[in-house]
Amino acid sequence: MSGLDDLRITFFQECEDLLEQLGEGLRVLEASEAAPDIETVHAVFRAVHSIKGGAGAFALNDLVTFAHLFETVLDHLRSGRMAASAPLMATLLRSGDFLADLVANARDGVAPDAGRMRALLAELDALADAEGGPGHDGEDTEPFDFVPMGLDLDLGPMPDAAAEAGDATAESESGSAGGYLIRFRPHAAMYGTGNEPAALLRALARLGTVQVTADLSAVRPLTRFDPGETQLAWQLRLDTDASRSEVEAVFEFVEDVVSLDITSLPRGEGSPAAGPTDQPPAPDLGPPAPVSMGDAPADLPATAQQRPPATVRPLPSPPDATDSAVPAEPAPRVPASVDTSPDAGAGVAAPTAATAGNVTPLAAPATIRVNLDRVDRLINLIGELVIMEAMLSQVIGEAGISADSDVANGLDGIKQLASEIQESVMAIRAQPLKPVFQRMHRIVREASEATGKGARLVTLGENTEVDKTVIERLVDPLTHMIRNAVDHGLEDAESRRAAGKPAEGTITLSAAHRSGRVVIEVADDGGGIDRPRVKSIAERKGLIPAGAQLSPTEIDNLLFMPGFSSKAEVSALSGRGVGLDVVRREIAALGGRVAIESVPGRGTTFTIALPLTLAVLEGMLVSFGGETMVLPISAIVETLHAGTATIHPIGLTGRVLANRSELIPIIDLATAFGLARERKKSQPGVLIVVECEAGRRAALEVDHIHDQRQVVIKSLEENYGSVPGISAATILGDGRIALIVDPEEIVSTAAPDPLSPLLAETV
Amino acid sequence: MTETSAQNLTGRQDVVSFRLAEQDFCIDINVVREIRGWTPTTALPHAQSYVKGVINLRGSVVAVVDLAARLGLGTTAPTARHVIIIVTLGRQTVGVLADVVSDILTIGEEHMKPVPELASEVARDFITSVITFEDGRMLRRIDLGRVLPELSPSLSPEASRGQVPVPA
Numbered sequence: 001m002s003g004l005d006d007l008r009i010t011f012f013q014e015c016e017d018l019l020e021q022l023g024e025g026l027r028v029l030e031a032s033e034a035a036p037d038i039e040t041v042h043a044v045f046r047a048v049h050s051i052k053g054g055a056g057a058f059a060l061n062d063l064v065t066f067a068h069l070f071e072t073v074l075d076h077l078r079s080g081r082m083a084a085s086a087p088l089m090a091t092l093l094r095s096g097d098f099l100a101d102l103v104a105n106a107r108d109g110v111a112p113d114a115g116r117m118r119a120l121l122a123e124l125d126a127l128a129d130a131e132g133g134p135g136h137d138g139e140d141t142e143p144f145d146f147v148p149m150g151l152d153l154d155l156g157p158m159p160d161a162a163a164e165a166g167d168a169t170a171e172s173e174s175g176s177a178g179g180y181l182i183r184f185r186p187h188a189a190m191y192g193t194g195n196e197p198a199a200l201l202r203a204l205a206r207l208g209t210v211q212v213t214a215d216l217s218a219v220r221p222l223t224r225f226d227p228g229e230t231q232l233a234w235q236l237r238l239d240t241d242a243s244r245s246e247v248e249a250v251f252e253f254v255e256d257v258v259s260l261d262i263t264s265l266p267r268g269e270g271s272p273a274a275g276p277t278d279q280p281p282a283p284d285l286g287p288p289a290p291v292s293m294g295d296a297p298a299d300l301p302a303t304a305q306q307r308p309p310a311t312v313r314p315l316p317s318p319p320d321a322t323d324s325a326v327p328a329e330p331a332p333r334v335p336a337s338v339d340t341s342p343d344a345g346a347g348v349a350a351p352t353a354a355t356a357g358n359v360t361p362l363a364a365p366a367t368i369r370v371n372l373d374r375v376d377r378l379i380n381l382i383g384e385l386v387i388m389e390a391m392l393s394q395v396i397g398e399a400g401i402s403a404d405s406d407v408a409n410g411l412d413g414i415k416q417l418a419s420e421i422q423e424s425v426m427a428i429r430a431q432p433l434k435p436v437f438q439r440m441h442r443i444v445r446e447a448s449e450a451t452g453k454g455a456r457l458v459t460l461g462e463n464t465e466v467d468k469t470v471i472e473r474l475v476d477p478l479t480h481m482i483r484n485a486v487d488h489g490l491e492d493a494e495s496r497r498a499a500g501k502p503a504e505g506t507i508t509l510s511a512a513h514r515s516g517r518v519v520i521e522v523a524d525d526g527g528g529i530d531r532p533r534v535k536s537i538a539e540r541k542g543l544i545p546a547g548a549q550l551s552p553t554e555i556d557n558l559l560f561m562p563g564f565s566s567k568a569e570v571s572a573l574s575g576r577g578v579g580l581d582v583v584r585r586e587i588a589a590l591g592g593r594v595a596i597e598s599v600p601g602r603g604t605t606f607t608i609a610l611p612l613t614l615a616v617l618e619g620m621l622v623s624f625g626g627e628t629m630v631l632p633i634s635a636i637v638e639t640l641h642a643g644t645a646t647i648h649p650i651g652l653t654g655r656v657l658a659n660r661s662e663l664i665p666i667i668d669l670a671t672a673f674g675l676a677r678e679r680k681k682s683q684p685g686v687l688i689v690v691e692c693e694a695g696r697r698a699a700l701e702v703d704h705i706h707d708q709r710q711v712v713i714k715s716l717e718e719n720y721g722s723v724p725g726i727s728a729a730t731i732l733g734d735g736r737i738a739l740i741v742d743p744e745e746i747v748s749t750a751a752p753d754p755l756s757p758l759l760a761e762t763v
Numbered sequence: 764m765t766e767t768s769a770q771n772l773t774g775r776q777d778v779v780s781f782r783l784a785e786q787d788f789c790i791d792i793n794v795v796r797e798i799r800g801w802t803p804t805t806a807l808p809h810a811q812s813y814v815k816g817v818i819n820l821r822g823s824v825v826a827v828v829d830l831a832a833r834l835g836l837g838t839t840a841p842t843a844r845h846v847i848i849i850v851t852l853g854r855q856t857v858g859v860l861a862d863v864v865s866d867i868l869t870i871g872e873e874h875m876k877p878v879p880e881l882a883s884e885v886a887r888d889f890i891t892s893v894i895t896f897e898d899g900r901m902l903r904r905i906d907l908g909r910v911l912p913e914l915s916p917s918l919s920p921e922a923s924r925g926q927v928p929v930p931a
Contacts, residue, residue, distance in 0.1 A: 384822045627806055673808035719856045720817065720826040724809050729817065729824045737805040737817045737824055 006224075011054040013369065015103045016435075019096070022047040023438050026096050030089045038078070044092075045074045051099065060106045063099075066117060069124045070095050076128065091123050097442050179208070179240055180247055183261040185215075185233035190257035197234065203250045208240025237265070372468065375428050382422045383712040389418050391735045430465035430612070433511050433520070436475055437462040440482050440509055447486035454493060454504035455486045464511040466518050470610055473590055474520075477583040481522045481606055482507060484580065489524035489604050499601060501525065517592075517634070518612060523605040529598040531555045538564060556596045560584045588744065591617065591634060593691075609634070617713050619730070619740065621706040624668075624685070625675025628738050630711055630730055631700070635690040635743040642684035642701060657687060657699045664689060668701040672746055673725060690743040698747040713740070724749060774872040780902055781848065781861040784836035788861075789868065789894070789902045794850040798864050801845040815841070815860060820849060827858035833910055834889060852907055859907070868902075870894055875904065 025044035028037065052067035073092070076082035098120050105112045182204070186197055204210050215233040220226070238247065244264065251260055393411050401407055437459045448455040466474075490496075490505035497503055508523040531552060538558045539546045550558075558564060562581040580594075587594050592610035611617065611634065619630035646658040647666065655666040666687065670676035687699040711730035716723060716739075727742035778789040779798075804816030804827050813832035817824050827847055832838045839845065839860055847858040875892040889910045894902040 380822065387819075387822065675806070675808065714822070714824045716817070716824055719824060720807070723807055726808065729805075731819045731822065735819050736803065737819050739805065739807070 008058060011058060012103065012107045014054065015051055015107075018047040018051050019100045019103060020435055020438055022051075022096050022099070023441065026089070026093050027441060029084060030093065041074065041078045045071065045078050048074060048099065051103065055106070058106075062112050062117065063102045063106050066095075066102055066121065067099060069121055069128060070099060072128045073124050082127070088127065091120075091127065093445065095120055095124060097445070100442075179265040180236075180238045180244070181263040181265055182236040182238060182247070183215075183233070183259075183263075184236065184251075185259040186230050186254070187257045187259070188228060188230050190254050191230065193254070193257060195254050195257075197232070200250060200254065201234070201236070204236060204238055204247070207242040207246060207250070208238050210239075211237040233259075370428075372429075375425070379425050379429070382418070382425050386418050386422060386712065387731045387735065389414055390732075394734050426467075426612075426616070427465075429468045431468050431471055432463045432465050433471060433474075433518075434462040436471055436478060437509055437511070439475065440478060443479050443482045444486060444507055447483045451487055451490075452492070453486060453490050455490055456504055456506055457482070458506055458508045460508065460510035461512045464513060464518060466511075466610065467612060470518075470590055470612075473586065474610075477586045477608070478509075478520070478522070480580075480583050482509070485522055485524040485526070485604070485606075489526040491527045495527070499527070513612075514609075518610045520608040520610065521605055522608075523603060525603040528600040528602055528604055529556055529559070529596075531600075534558055552598075556598055559596065560594070591632065593634065616710050617728075617730075617740065618708070619711045620688070620708050621732075621738070622669075622686075622688070622702040623704045623706065624702040625670030625673065627673075627675060628706070628732070628736075629669075630738050630740045631688060631690070631743065632727075632740065633708065635692065637689040637691050637697065639705060640687045640689070640699070642687050645687055657689075659689065659699075662697070664697050664699045666699045666701055667746060669741070669746070670701075670703070672749075690747070692744045692747045696747060698743070700741075700743065700746065711738070711740070775869050776872070777867060777869050778902075778904065779848070779864060780866045780868055781846075781864045783834070783861050784831045784839075786836070787865065787900060787902050788830075788905050789870075790848075790850070790859075790905050790907055792867060794852060794907060796849040796851055796856065798846055798848050801841045801843055801847060801860070813838075818847070818858060820856065820858070823856065825849065825856050825858050827860055828911060829860045830905075830910065831860070850907055852911060857907075857911060870902075 022044055025040045025047065028040045029044065048067050048071045052064055052071060055063035055067060070092075073082070073088075073095075077084060077088070077092075082088065098116060102112050102117075104110075184197075184200070186195075190197075201210065201212055213235045215235055216231075218233065219231040220229075240247070244262065247262060248255075251258065389411070393415065396407060396411060440459070441457050444455050444457040485507045486505070489507075491499070493503040496505065506525050508521070508525075510523075511518060511520045513519075535544075535550060535555050535558070538544045538555075538561070539548075541564065543558065543561050543564060544550065560580050560583075562579065564579055564581070584594050587608055587610070590610055592608055595607045595609075596604065597607065598604040617630070618633040620633055620636060622629055622631055640657070640659065648656050648658060648663075650656055657664045657666050668676075668685075685701045685703045686705050687701055688705070689697055689699050691697050711732075714729045714731060714737075716726065716729045723739070725742055725746045726739045727745075728740045729737050730740055732738050777792040779792050779795050780787055780789040782788075802818050804818050806816045807814055807826070810816075810826075813829045815827040815829050817826050819825075829839050829841075839862070841860060844863070846861050846864055848861055848864065849856060849858050851857075874894050876895065878887060878890050878893055889905055890903045891906045891909075892904045894904065896902075
């Protein structure tokens with residue numbers, strides 16, 4: 001069964017992509033609701049259709065049922081029989097969300113939320129019935145025909161689905177036939193009875209001229225070849241005067257063991273078929289949607305031009321054909337209009353190409369799915385290569401070989417290559433933030449529903465790339481912050497209006513690369529932090545002593561303290577006892593930092609700064625007590641010479657650094673790590689000011705600062721265990737291990753009280 | 764008593780023997796991954812006194828343990844002639860510092876004798892049995908899982924619970 005399991009996994013992976021397309025498309029539609037872009041409607045439709053197709057193959061009935069109705073409503077929108085409106089869009093968005101839930105349920109084998117499903121089904125059903133017109137019933141009863149193209153690895157928009165849908169709706173019993181479009185898929189039983197497809201095709205050829213295209217979409221790669229399975233199907237275009245029954249007679253002996261679909265074709269444009277009016281017309285695949293032309297296995301080019309017999313309305317004049325903004329657009333489907341359509345894909349969808357096989361007219365970048373483990377192994381190996389190269393160059397340097405020698409030159413080349421390879425491999429892991437950002441739309445939607453506050457999400461820079469692991473671990477903190485922004489950040493509509501703001505609040509989620517880090521901002525245009533209230537809550541909860549003098553920033557940072565929840569009543573949404581302290585911890589675990597900025601009346605902005613990758617760290621090489629260690633650059637604020645700095649002793653051993661009206665406690669790293677007893681006064685070291693959680697600062701004293709470089713992070717826990725004050729290890733150029741200092745832990749163990757008067761706060 | 768292939772005849776075991784502070788010890792060959800020369804270690808803060816530090820084993824960070832110090836036989840001042848025996852304990856890889864590796868031996872179970880009742884010494888807790896030879900040599904068989912419980916907490920819970928005196 002592992003083969004099926006593989007397919008299942010592939011299906012759900014694809015569903016993710018499709019749901020993403022769906023969500024994106026729906027949002028675009030929502031934004032442009034007056035005049036929906038027909039292409040986007042198609043994209044949305046295709047996504048739902050493909051999910052339905054895949055779900056059908058795995059007998060995920062709930063999913064199929066829901067997707068089918070969803071698709072029906074979308075089809076009405078697509079065909080222009082239903083106008084896009086705000087309530088419709090709301091329903092569609094909710095349906096999109098629920099479809100995502102259903103996919104997740106199906107994947108995890110969990111029963112879906114039956115109540116919600118019923119409610120939404122009823123809602124969709126009402127839409128489908130009320131505005132769908134006669135098309136609804138016809139399609140509803142139409143047997144769903146599954147073509148397993150959902151397993152295609154081409155993740156671009158899938159023209160197949162739309163075209164297939166078009167085909168399906170073009171089924172017709174009538175028409176003064178000038179030919180037939182025959183789709184023919186033998187079942188295994190047909191071969192079992194000794195029938196031979198070639199014989200059938202020859203028999204058809206005797207009736208007229210036949211064009212045959214093999215449909216290879218179901219053919220599996222050889223590695224998964226199953227000889228007992230039928231994978232070939234054929235599309236035939238038969239030009240003949242023969243009656244339908246004559247054609248059907250050819251298949252007489254095999255009709256039980258094949259899937260057969262015979263469609264009458266009109267005899268050119270001169271004889272527009274009296275197409276069944278109760279079929280959803282296919283012409284919406286008209287000029288603006290040349291994609292239908294590229295579906296080589298499904299359509300012969302000529303048939304595609306002529307097939308849609310449903311275009312029986314009085315044809316508008318040709319110019320209308322290009323006007324995609326007209327919702328009810330029965331495009332003139334005369335052959336010429338397709339070929340000369342400006343959108344016709346410049347030959348990509350030309351008849352010759354279309355008959356050649358699987359031609360995808362869309363130039364989506366080719367992608368492959370790779371197991372993350374493989375990439376990680378590659379990254380580890382590259383890390384080794386870089387270390388080896390550094391060792392080699394050190395040995396060559398020590399051997400006194402001149403820098404002009406071939407050896408040194410060759411080594412330089414290797415060095416350059418190694419760093420380029422490292423960069424490229426890191427780039428493999430880098431993924432755009434888009435999927436995470438897109439999920440946040442839903443969070444805003446739900447949060448806005450739950451709180452009754454109108455809110456919309458604006459995303460910027462969603463193509464910013466970050467390491468895959470960072471992205472995964474970003475979802476929870478971001479979700480929390482977005483909810484928080486809606487729940488706590490935004491005021492209710494009345495207060496907003498009173499303040500002269502639009503009733504609907506705006507949450508802006510943006511990302512950008514800034515000096516080797518990724519900076520993500522969550523900004524709301526709400527009322528800003530109510531500082532007196534925050535302070536009084538903190539006092540009441542005993543987080544700060546009553547009457548403490550705190551700067552605005554200090555008050556803002558109280559939000560990050562464990563146990564702080566400013567909402568008076570615990571709301572269902574964000575008041576789960578999980579506060580911003582968790583967000584801060586999660587971001588810190590990613591090597592990032594969260595900052596908060598608030599302007600009363602104007603809103604609050606949370607800024608997350610993250611490293612691009614978790615595998616490499618930008619560090620400063622320092623030495624103390626005879627050891628070399630690495631300090632993460634992210635924590636370092638500034639460095640000072642202890643000899644010239646103003647240092648005050650406090651008590652017997654304590655010292656503080658007076659730096660720009662700030663008093664910063666000094667921690668001697670050699671002493672903190674037990675490498676030395678006490679620093680000799682005659683040897684002043686270097687002070688490195690680091691900033692930790694909640695803006696706490698400390699000055700770490702070391703002997704020397706050597707170098708700033710990228711180091712590959714190696715786990716200490718794997719073979720040893722955790723070391724207090726040390727986060728990980730790395731390997732230096734000479735092959736020796738250097739430990740990476742965790743400033744956070746050093747500072748908190750050296751001065752455990754977060755609001756100790758000794759510790760300075762950010763100004 | 765000569766080197767044989769590792770075919771596990773019933774009651775016979777292959778061991779790696781090495782010298783430590785003028786005494787002969789041996790460990791089960793199955794845990795030994797490789798034997799390498801001494802390389803300088805990077806000290807670990809807050810580590811047990813017998814943990815020499817960590818070395819780079821082809822990209823992995825591996826802790827090196829001064830076994831002599833662990834057994835209470837005094838600390839070793841490692842030189843280029845010392846060796847590090849890389850062993851796998853559970854899921855962890857650990858380096859064991861030894862003076863010299865002597866041999867690989869196949870020992871019949873009948874030759875393994877219980878540890879004589881001696882005065883309570885740290886070493887007795889870790890030596891599971893002794894093997895005597897006709898030429899007067901004696902091998903002390905060590906259970907590394909007991910010796911290094913802190914480095915492999917998952918290995919032998921009962922060992923880490925009490926028998927081993929854990930230096931503060």
